[in-house]
Amino acid sequence: MFDAILIANRGEIACRIARTARRMGLRVIGVYSDADADALHVALCDEAHRLGPAPPRASYLNIPAILAAARASGAQAVHPGYGFLSENATFAAEVAAAGLAFIGPPAAAIRAMGSKAEAKAIMSAAGVPVVPGYHGAEQDDATLAAHASAIGCPVLIKPSAGGGGKGMRVVERPEGLAEALAGARREAKASFGDDRVLLEKYLLRPRHIEVQVFADAHGRCVHLFERDCSVQRRHQKVIEEAPAPGMTAERRSRMGAAAVEAARAIGYVGAGTIEFIVPGNAGDAFYFMEMNTRLQVEHPVTEMITGLDLVEWQLRVAAGEPLPLKQHEIALCGHAIEARIYAEDPGRDFLPSIGRLAHLRMPAVTPDVRFDTGVRAGDAITRHYDPMIGKLIVRGEDRDAARHRLAEALAGCQVVGVATNVAFLQRLVAHEAFASGAVDTGLVGAHREALLRGPSAPSERALAVAALAELVSLREAAVLHASASSDPWSPWQAIDTWWLNTDDHAISLTFSAGDAAFAVRLRAGPGAQASVTIGERTNAAEVRRAGDELRIRLGDATFPATVVARVDERYVFCDGTMTRLRLVDPLAHPEDEAPRGGHLTAPMSGTVVGVLVRPGQRVERGAPLMILEAMKMEHTIAAPAAGKVSAVNYRAGEQVAEGADLIDIDADHAKD
Numbered sequence: 028m029f030d031a032i033l034i035a036n037r038g039e040i041a042c043r044i045a046r047t048a049r050r051m052g053l054r055v056i057g058v059y060s061d062a063d064a065d066a067l068h069v070a071l072c073d074e075a076h077r078l079g080p081a082p083p084r085a086s087y088l089n090i091p092a093i094l095a096a097a098r099a100s101g102a103q104a105v106h107p108g109y110g111f112l113s114e115n116a117t118f119a120a121e122v123a124a125a126g127l128a129f130i131g132p133p134a135a136a137i138r139a140m141g142s143k144a145e146a147k148a149i150m151s152a153a154g155v156p157v158v159p160g161y162h163g164a165e166q167d168d169a170t171l172a173a174h175a176s177a178i179g180c181p182v183l184i185k186p187s188a189g190g191g192g193k194g195m196r197v198v199e200r201p202e203g204l205a206e207a208l209a210g211a212r213r214e215a216k217a218s219f220g221d222d223r224v225l226l227e228k229y230l231l232r233p234r235h236i237e238v239q240v241f242a243d244a245h246g247r248c249v250h251l252f253e254r255d256c257s258v259q260r261r262h263q264k265v266i267e268e269a270p271a272p273g274m275t276a277e278r279r280s281r282m283g284a285a286a287v288e289a290a291r292a293i294g295y296v297g298a299g300t301i302e303f304i305v306p307g308n309a310g311d312a313f314y315f316m317e318m319n320t321r322l323q324v325e326h327p328v329t330e331m332i333t334g335l336d337l338v339e340w341q342l343r344v345a346a347g348e349p350l351p352l353k354q355h356e357i358a359l360c361g362h363a364i365e366a367r368i369y370a371e372d373p374g375r376d377f378l379p380s381i382g383r384l385a386h387l388r389m390p391a392v393t394p395d396v397r398f399d400t401g402v403r404a405g406d407a408i409t410r411h412y413d414p415m416i417g418k419l420i421v422r423g424e425d426r427d428a429a430r431h432r433l434a435e436a437l438a439g440c441q442v443v444g445v446a447t448n449v450a451f452l453q454r455l456v457a458h459e460a461f462a463s464g465a466v467d468t469g470l471v472g473a474h475r476e477a478l479l480r481g482p483s484a485p486s487e488r489a490l491a492v493a494a495l496a497e498l499v500s501l502r503e504a505a506v507l508h509a510s511a512s513s514d515p516w517s518p519w520q521a522i523d524t525w526w527l528n529t530d531d532h533a534i535s536l537t538f539s540a541g542d543a544a545f546a547v548r549l550r551a552g553p554g555a556q557a558s559v560t561i562g563e564r565t566n567a568a569e570v571r572r573a574g575d576e577l578r579i580r581l582g583d584a585t586f587p588a589t590v591v592a593r594v595d596e597r598y599v600f601c602d603g604t605m606t607r608l609r610l611v612d613p614l615a616h617p618e619d620e621a622p623r624g625g626h627l628t629a630p631m632s633g634t635v636v637g638v639l640v641r642p643g644q645r646v647e648r649g650a651p652l653m654i655l656e657a658m659k660m661e662h663t664i665a666a667p668a669a670g671k672v673s674a675v676n677y678r679a680g681e682q683v684a685e686g687a688d689l690i691d692i693d694a695d696h697a698k699d
């Protein structure tokens with residue numbers, strides 16, 4: 028076994044690898060960009076080396092800097108994690124050429140699977156079924172159009188070098204091919220530096236089922252069962268589970284055997300995943316989609332049901348040891364589900380949300396609840412890297428038990444500072460479509476309305492909690508004030524002096540949520556007591572702080588709650604939901620908050636990659652106006668209303684900051 032390894036990655040995966048390596052007694056060397064100098068993964072390593080500025084090209088994709096760090100630190104092996112350089116054959120080769128072990132497959136295997144097109148060719152030759160489509164070298168429009176019409180709509184365009192769902196386009200009608208092709212190529216070029224694409228029959232509501240394989244350098248290869256990753260948004264996984272719902276032992280062994288066959292076909296060594304797509308209607312068919320020649324984000328669900336540590340296996344295999352277990356010794360026990368918690372706004376098409384994590388609390392970790400993260404409260408989600416906050420992984424004796432445990436764990440997730448998908452995940456996990464186990468890749472789209480609806484009106488309880496939290500803050504402020512005063516015993520310093528300004532020692536607070544305002548009348552009693560009136564109902568209450576939580580009694584109910592205050596915003600966490608309120612200052616002048624009429628602003632910092640309109644042009648509501656690339660994804664800026672374009676303020680290629688005024692429109696209705 029090695030003495031020291033370097034982790035060429037960041038975030039949760041770097042932390043996760045560091046933990047296993049340290050448990051195995053290895054010295055762990057980390058690397059970081061300027062944005063990550065104080066990151067959790069750096070703190071978990073024995074030593075860490077700076078790579079360069081924040082942009083990945085200068086840091087986590089900077090091969091010479093990573094090799095220099097490996098040399099300087101005396102590492103004997105390099106773990107690439109996932110993303111970044113993990114599937115870069117040149118990197119694997121250079122690591123090996125530097126006399127270090129690459130904790131992953133041989134460069135040739137990465138190269139063979141690096142292109143989805145080539146991978147499909149190899150797999151068909153090896154007798155592994157592939158999705159019908161075109162994966163040839165001819166890339167001109169005419170050839171692709173001819174193949175698209177032979178395949179028949181809907182057709183899916185995929186970048187050959189693709190990953191992370193980037194650049195994929197579904198073509199519903201032949202007329203849409205040219206535009207979709209241009210978009211796919213542009214996004215592929217920007218993300219992978221390669222604009223080749225392949226075409227596939229777009230299967231309706233299929234399932235994504237993948238098989239974890241492991242091979243050693245001694246010719247052994249096993250599979251560690253399957254994971255179902257059908258629940259996706261933007262063609263990207265958001266919930267993964269193992270085993271796949273409804274999987275039979277017979278089918279598992281056929282898919283497992285096909286996966287092992289696929290790995291053998293390319294002389295694979297290490298951890299890999301064979302992704303299959305399973306048509307919704309078909310009884311038995313499954314098709315090879317691609318192979319990921321690395322550890323997957325969702326590997327923890329496999330760890331939960333097998334009790335194995337896949338990173339430990341990776342290290343052992345890379346050190347030349349045989350696989351720790353034979354196929355028949357690997358057992359599947361229980362059911363595990365992973366939910367990816369992202370800093371993103373489901374209400375705005377899952378657009379990443381950038382900011383500092385002002386408050387972060389996660390459920391307690393137990394043998395059945397695991398939280399893998401690379402951030403702590405106070406850390407930032409930046410535009411440079413993946414906006415994942417962490418992965419919540421739970422296990423239960425069966426799917427229902429796991430699902431209930433996940434719902435409970437999600438109820439304990441508290442994040443303030445960025446938008447998150449937590450409420451979306453909660454609805455998803457509770458939704459009948461997910462609960463029934465009849466999952467497919469269209470699930471989120473089919474239940475959009477139920478899953479993506481905006482926040483509901485604040486509950487009376489949330490309003491009462493928000494008001495009681497104000498009471499606690501005022502009392503604490505009064506105590507502080509009194510102890511700082513020269514005359515702490517002055518009657519004016521008594522905690523309840525604050526109430527003297529109000530008639531009958533009560534005060535009305537107004538909270539707003541969206542367009543609605545809610546009045547809460549609060550009356551302070553002795554000690555921790557108070558009473559809260561909302562509408563016609565008055566409840567006796569008691570509130571005490573316990574750490575950063577509040578212990579509340581409201582009427583007959585006793586419960587904990589957390590309220591995070593940021594300027595005038597109040598984030599109320601109770602009953603497993605977050606309610607976002609604004610405390611209305613009665614003295615503030617009502618500002619003219621009319622929407623900024625015809626100005627379309629950048630939802631986030633990025634690069635303009637396409638301008639689709641000219642000043643003076645008339646546009647209909649919903650017409651695409653500009654394409655912005657941010658966080659390696661394209662976002663279309665569409666017209667909010669019919670009207671005339673009055674100004675286009677940026678050209679293709681220009682950088683824009685969040686909030687920048689991109690395009691102005693004179694909306695037709697604005698005239699009245």
Ligand code: ADP
Pocket residue numbers: 158183185189190191192193227228229230231233235259262263302304316317468
């Ligand atoms: P990437 O490598 O970019 O993640 P994949 O090839 O793994 O792309 O596909 C990502 C997801 O897109 C799949 O999990 C599936 O939901 C969907 N998908 C891929 N190919 C097809 C297809 N032929 N028909 C329908 N959906 C597909």
